[in-house]
Amino acid sequence: NAGVTQTPKFRVLKTGQSMTLLCAQDMNHEYMYWYRQDPGMGLRLIHYSVGEGTTAKGEVPDGYNVSRLKKQNFLLGLESAAPSQTSVYFCASTRTVHYEQYFGPGTRLTVT
Amino acid sequence: ILNVEQSPQSLHVQEGDSTNFTCSFPSSNFYALHWYRWETAKSPEALFVMTLNGDEKKKGRISATLNTKEGYSYLYIKGSQPEDSATYLCAFGLGNQFYFGTGTSLTVIP
Numbered sequence: 001n002a003g004v005t006q007t008p009k010f011r012v013l014k015t016g017q018s019m020t021l022l023c024a025q026d027m028n029h030e031y032m033y034w035y036r037q038d039p040g041m042g043l044r045l046i047h048y049s050v051g052e053g054t055t056a057k058g059e060v061p062d063g064y065n066v067s068r069l070k071k072q073n074f075l076l077g078l079e080s081a082a083p084s085q086t087s088v089y090f091c092a093s094t095r096t097v098h099y100e101q102y103f104g105p106g107t108r109l110t111v112t
Numbered sequence: 113i114l115n116v117e118q119s120p121q122s123l124h125v126q127e128g129d130s131t132n133f134t135c136s137f138p139s140s141n142f143y144a145l146h147w148y149r150w151e152t153a154k155s156p157e158a159l160f161v162m163t164l165n166g167d168e169k170k171k172g173r174i175s176a177t178l179n180t181k182e183g184y185s186y187l188y189i190k191g192s193q194p195e196d197s198a199t200y201l202c203a204f205g206l207g208n209q210f211y212f213g214t215g216t217s218l219t220v221i222p
Contacts, residue, residue, distance in 0.1 A: 043156075097210065098163055101203075103156050
């Protein structure tokens with residue numbers, strides 16, 4: 001039982017490049033989330049999904065897209081990376097907001 | 113944007129001291145309030161999930177209370193130990209989303 005995993009752990013991109021972050025969970029959770037963590041800002045919600053095939057915008061969705069084609073996977077895409085997207089990205093999953101979230105180990109992304 | 117505030121921002125205590133932090137959130141449309149413990153270089157881990165006004169939860173030396181009518185939750189640590197050093201986050205659940213505070217950074221000095 002791996003819980004929540006994220007791929008990759010680290011990445012450096014140049015401005016304008018694209019990439020996809022993968023989050024996978026093996027707990028059969030319906031709800032999955034992508035957050036970014038910046039110094040002094042706490043965790044901010046980018047996008048989330050309440051089930052396979054569904055996605056919704058969070059607090060800071062601009063510049064990101066997501067897909068949830070399979071229940072266990074939640075992908076976060078950056079189509080044209082910008083230095084402002086330099087951050088640590090965390091994925092989390094849960095049954096509903098009434099249950100604890102399980103977090104992945106994080107992906108540290110630097111955009112130069 | 114929904115405001116979740118935590119205080120203090122940071123705290124240094126001596127080993128053996130008891131301490132507490134505050135999480136403030138909107139008092140309307142309450143769904144759930146979560147507390148997470150976040151150690152450096154790790155991921156946040158859940159401490160408590162509280163859903164009812166007056167909820168009190170306890171795990172070892174750590175406990176939490178919830179007042180949804182006035183919009184606050186307290187986290188208490190009794191007899192702090194160096195291994196309690198971490199950032200403590202609260203998250204307000206509303207609908208399908210979570211809104212996190214910026215956390216309280218606790219350092220326990222041996």
